[in-house]
Amino acid sequence: MTDQIEKIVDIIFEKIYARFKRSGYIEIEASGRHVHLSREVIDKLFGEDYQLTNIKALSQPGQFVSKERVSLIGPKGQLHNVVVLGPEREKSQIEVSQTDAKILGIKVPVKESGKIQGTPPVEISANGKIVNLNEGLLVAERHIHMSTADAKDLSLRDGERVDVEVNTDRPMVFKDVNLRVSDNFDTYMHIDYDEANACNLTEKTLGLIVKK
C-alpha cells in the first residue's frame, strides 16, 4: 500500500469504528504481568535517579513500556523478564494473573489498580539487587478506561458497573466491570491473560458494553 492509500484506509476505519463505539462496542486489550515501580524501588534496583527507558507507548496517554525488566520471587517459583511500565508511580504495584500467582505460590487477591492496601508482599530482583515489598501484589480487576466524550455518548458515568459481552469462539460475558471515566483516558477495556485465554481474545475482538 502506498502511504496515501494507507491514510484513506485509516480514515474509513476510524469513521466506521466511531459508529461501533457509539453502539457500545469497545476495544479490549490483554495486559500481561507487569510492575509499576516507585522512585525508591527504582533507586534500589537500578541506581540513584535512574530513569526508565520508554521503548513503546501504551494505549493510555503518557503510559509506556520501558526496556527495564525485573524478576518476581515467590516461595514456590519465580517469574523472570517481567516488564516495568512507566512512568514511575507513588507506590509500587505488581500485577500478575492467577496462573502467575500459582507459579509464585502466593494467594493473590483481585483488586482495583491502585488499591494495594492488604495485598501480599513480594520480592523483586534486578541487576543482582533485591527489594522486599511489604505489599503491592495483585490480580488487576478487569476495567474500562473511557474518555469523558465517549462516556457522554453512551450515557455512562465514572464508577458505574457494566457487563461486557464478547462473541468469540469462546463467547463470554464479563459481568460487573469497573468503568473509569476521565479526560485523560482513551477508551479501552483491560483484562488479563487468564481472561483473554478464557474467551480466546484476538486483536480483532470487540466487546459490547451492556448496561445493567
Place this chain on the structure above:
Amino acid sequence: MTDQIEKIVDIIFEKIYARFKRSGYIEIEASGRHVHLSREVIDKLFGEDYQLTNIKALSQPGQFVSKERVSLIGPKGQLHNVVVLGPEREKSQIEVSQTDAKILGIKVPVKESGKIQGTPPVEISANGKIVNLNEGLLVAERHIHMSTADAKDLSLRDGERVDVEVNTDRPMVFKDVNLRVSDNFDTYMHIDYDEANACNLTEKTLGLIVKK
C-alpha cells in the same frame, strides 16, 4: 465429627443441593491438562498390554486418574508430568489450555472432546519413549455432562446450548455452553484452568444455567 454426624451432614447437604439443582445450579469442575491414550500409544510408551493404574475416580462414572504421567513436546517448550486419564480410548486426545498451547508454541483450536479431526499433531514422551501423534491436540470446549433425570427436571435436551452464570468475585457468564445428556453422566460442568482462573472459581462455586 463422628461418622454419624458426618452422615447426617451429607444427607442434609444432598437434600439442599437437590433443590439448588432443580433451580438450574450446577457444580463446576476445572480440568487441568491431561491426555487420553489409545491402546496403541499405551503399548508404545509403557509396554505391550500395559494397564493404566487407577488411583482416583473422576466425577464421570468409570473415568479415572491414572498414576501414569507423560510429557508433551512442542517447538517452543515442553509440559512435564501431564496426567493420563483412564480408561484407554479408541483415539488419543491431548487436552491443554491456551496458556499451555503458548508454552508449547502450537496454535491449538477449541474443539468438542472427541472431535479431533483437523487438530494439530503433537509429540508425547514417557519412559524415554517418544510417540508422534498425527492429530489429537485440542483445547476442550467448555461443556456440561448432565444425567437424563436432571435434564428432564430442567426441560433441557442433549445438544442444546445454554449460558452459565457464575457469581464469584470475577463474575462471568459462559455463553453457548455445549450440553450433553446421557444416562451415563453425573451432572457437572467442565471448564479449563484459563476459564477457572478468569472467574476465580473455587470449590464452592456453583454455576447457574440460563436457558437461551
